[in-house]
Each structure stands twice: as structure tokens, then as C-alpha cells.
Amino acid sequence: MEYVIVGAVAGALTAFLTVKVKALTLPAALLAVVIILCSCVFGGWFGLTLLLSAYLTIAVVDRALKERTSSVFKSINKKSGPRDIVQVAANGIPATVCIVLYGITEERAFLVGFSVALTEALADSIASDVGVLSKSEPVSICRFKRISRGLSGGVSFLGTASSFAATVLCALLYFVFFKNMGEALAVLAFGNLGCLADSIIGDLLQEKLTCKKCGALTEKPVHCDTETVHASGIPGLDNCAVNLLSNTFAAGASVLLLIW
Ligand SMILES: [Zn+2]
Structure with a gap:
């Protein structure tokens, strides 16, 4: 019961603030409330801490860099402005499914899967926001040629380094809560693997x-x-679909490995 109240209060506060600063649309914020509530009820203090850290970091970085990145994103990316419900779902559903399964089964692999999904979503978001600031043009991860800033599939040293730093912080948080080095390393490894998958699928x-x-x-x-x-790629496969695919892949792979 305690977690239901904490989750509901945290969810309502987050929804209010994110809509007020135009980080999320109203439907997106309502979905975020559901995700926060599930993370808190089934994942306890850890679930709430990791989720809010990831969400707040994404929102703060997004806002802090807005003036410098918006011209690039406006020209290249389909969605600019507040994140909508599809974007929140693509980055939040795999984690939510994992944490609900953890609550039901108490299988630790799902707790790791939850952490991997959030770590990957955070790292991917940081990589694109910070990577756009890179002085040199990013390189296509599979074709090794320089491509325009902000285009999916491009990687830069700055973007990769900042996303790696984000995964280290998530893994550290996991270790602080559970004192389990193996699982923390799994969060680190699969979080980065998910980012790599995101870039490859994006490219x-x-x-x-x-x-x-x-x-x-x-x-x-x-x-x-x-x-x-x-011009290229699978018609209709947009950035949200790529996020959902790589996020599901990273979380799913970590769960399978840990159960096995
Ligand atoms: Zn044009």
C-alpha cells in the first residue's frame, strides 16, 4: 500500500511538471503515471529511483540543450516538440512489462530486464541529444561514411562517450541497491548492447x-x-519503432541470459 501511495504521488507530480514545461503531451504524461506507478508498486524504491532518474535526466538534458539541438532535429527528425504518447510507450513499455513480471514471479532476471530497458532508453536519448553537439559529422555505424548530424544510425565519439557514462551510472545505482556485481554488469553490458542495436537498426x-x-x-x-x-530502409519504420525494437531486444536478451 505504501508503494501505491508513493507511486501515485510521484506519478502525479511528474505528470504535472512535465506537461507544464512542455516536455510531454498530456496523453504521454498520463501513460508516464501508469509506468511510474507500476515501477514503484512492483520495483519498490529501486524501481522508482531508477525510473525517475532516467526520466528526469532525459528531460533536463533535452531542455538544457534545446536551443543548440533544435535546429538539427527540426530539419532531420519526424518529431520535435513535447514527446508524445507513442514515444513514451516505445521507451517505457518494455521496462513496465519486465517490472510487472518481476512483481508477479519474483524472478530477478526481470528486475535486470527492467533496469536494462531503462538504461538503454536513457543512454540512447543522451547519445542523440549530446551527440548532435559533436564538432565533427557523425559516422554511419554500418557504412562507415560521414552522414548528417541527427540522422539515425550515425555515431560520434561525444555521443557514444556520454551514453556509456549514463549506462555506468545506471549500473552503479543497481549495485548500490542490490550489491550484486554480476547483475550490475549485466545492466551495463546489455544497456550498451541495446544502444548498439539501436544505431545498427537505425542505420x-x-x-x-x-x-x-x-x-x-x-x-x-x-x-x-x-x-x-x-530513400532507403523499411517504409514506416520510424525512430519510435526502432527504439521499441532495440529496447525490447536488450531487455529480452538480458532476461533470457539470466534465466538460462
Ligand atoms: Zn528540403
Whole structure:
């Protein structure tokens, strides 16, 4: 009962603040309340701490860098402005499923899966927000050629280093709570593996579009006020789908390995 109250209060506060500062749309904030409540009820203080740390870090970094990154994201990415419910779902559902399963089964592998999913979502978000600030153009992870800043599949030293730092902090938090080195290392390893998967899927499979007017490669359906045309990747496979895929892959792989 204690956790239901704590979770509900934390959820309501987060929803109020994120909508007020326009970090989330209202439906996205309501889904966030459900995710926070589940994390707290089934994951206790650890679940709440990891989730809120990840969410708040994403929101703060996003906001702090907004002025410097928004021009890039506005031109390249499909979604700019407050994060919507689909974005929150793509980054929050795998973790929520894991923590509910942990609550039901008490199988520790699901607690690790929950932590991996959140670690990956945080690291991926940090990598793209901070990576965009890199002085040199990012390199396509599979094709090894330089591509435009902000385009999915591009990696930079700055982005990779900052996302690695985020995974170390999550693994440390896990260790502080549970004093289990093996599981903390699994969080570190699978969190990074998920980020790698995100970049590879983003590079090879995510749909890229071309602007007919200026010729730029983008992820937006409209560029220079004209409809863009398909350039590469699987039609309809956008950044949210890629996030969901890599997040599910990372969490799922860690659960399977730990159970096995
Ligand atoms: Zn254009």
C-alpha cells in the first residue's frame, strides 16, 4: 500500500511538471503515471529511483540543450516538440512489462530486464541529444561514411562517450541497491548492447526520406514545405519503432541470459 501511495504521488507530480514545461503531451504524461506507478508498486524504491532518474535526466538534458539541438532535429527528425504518447510507450513499455513480471514471479532476471530497458532508453536519448553537439559529422555505424548530424544510425565519439557514462551510472545505482556485481554488469553490458542495436537498426532498417527540393536526407514526411520521398530502409519504420525494437531486444536478451 505504501508503494501505491508513493507511486501515485510521484506519478502525479511528474505528470504535472512535465506537461507544464512542455516536455510531454498530456496523453504521454498520463501513460508516464501508469509506468511510474507500476515501477514503484512492483520495483519498490529501486524501481522508482531508477525510473525517475532516467526520466528526469532525459528531460533536463533535452531542455538544457534545446536551443543548440533544435535546429538539427527540426530539419532531420519526424518529431520535435513535447514527446508524445507513442514515444513514451516505445521507451517505457518494455521496462513496465519486465517490472510487472518481476512483481508477479519474483524472478530477478526481470528486475535486470527492467533496469536494462531503462538504461538503454536513457543512454540512447543522451547519445542523440549530446551527440548532435559533436564538432565533427557523425559516422554511419554500418557504412562507415560521414552522414548528417541527427540522422539515425550515425555515431560520434561525444555521443557514444556520454551514453556509456549514463549506462555506468545506471549500473552503479543497481549495485548500490542490490550489491550484486554480476547483475550490475549485466545492466551495463546489455544497456550498451541495446544502444548498439539501436544505431545498427537505425542505420540499416529505419526509413530515410529525401527532400525533392533541397535533396537533404531526412526522417520527416515534409521538408521545405514539400512531401519527401522514400530513400532507403523499411517504409514506416520510424525512430519510435526502432527504439521499441532495440529496447525490447536488450531487455529480452538480458532476461533470457539470466534465466538460462
Ligand atoms: Zn528540403
